[in-house]
Amino acid sequence: MSQPFLLADEGQLMCPLCSGTYVHIDDVYVAGRPREDGPVVPVHVNAGGRIATEEGVDLPMTDYGRRHVISLGGVCELCGGRFALEFKQHKGQTLVTIRKPVWTEVDAPAG
Numbered sequence: 001m002s003q004p005f006l007l008a009d010e011g012q013l014m015c016p017l018c019s020g021t022y023v024h025i026d027d028v029y030v031a032g033r034p035r036e037d038g039p040v041v042p043v044h045v046n047a048g049g050r051i052a053t054e055e056g057v058d059l060p061m062t063d064y065g066r067r068h069v070i071s072l073g074g075v076c077e078l079c080g081g082r083f084a085l086e087f088k089q090h091k092g093q094t095l096v097t098i099r100k101p102v103w104t105e106v107d108a109p110a111g
């Protein structure tokens with residue numbers, strides 16, 4: 001599995017959805033692991049400096065491996081798409097994955 005590196009000629013980050021160069025990285029997500037194979041500690045920091053941990057953090061990654069995963073959340077001005085650039089530690093190497101949000105069905109609240 002190989003994915004293109006997302007840098008334009010002058011070093012601008014390219015949108016993984018449309019290849020446009022007007023993208024913003026606004027969020028950092030960390031699936032932290034104080035120890036290998038231990039419980040995941042979710043952390044989210046937004047561009048405003050707000051930090052959230054544990055409950056209420058909706059991590060974009062679903063596979064944490066045995067160590068930690070760091071993901072940068074972005075949005076594209078051209079196509080409006082949201083994406084995440086994910087870096088997962090795996091056996092001494094860093095695996096890079098690009099993700100986009102997936103809409104899921106929710107149950108209506110009781111009432």
Ligand SMILES: [Zn+2]
Binds near residue numbers: 018019020076077
């Ligand atoms: Zn785009």
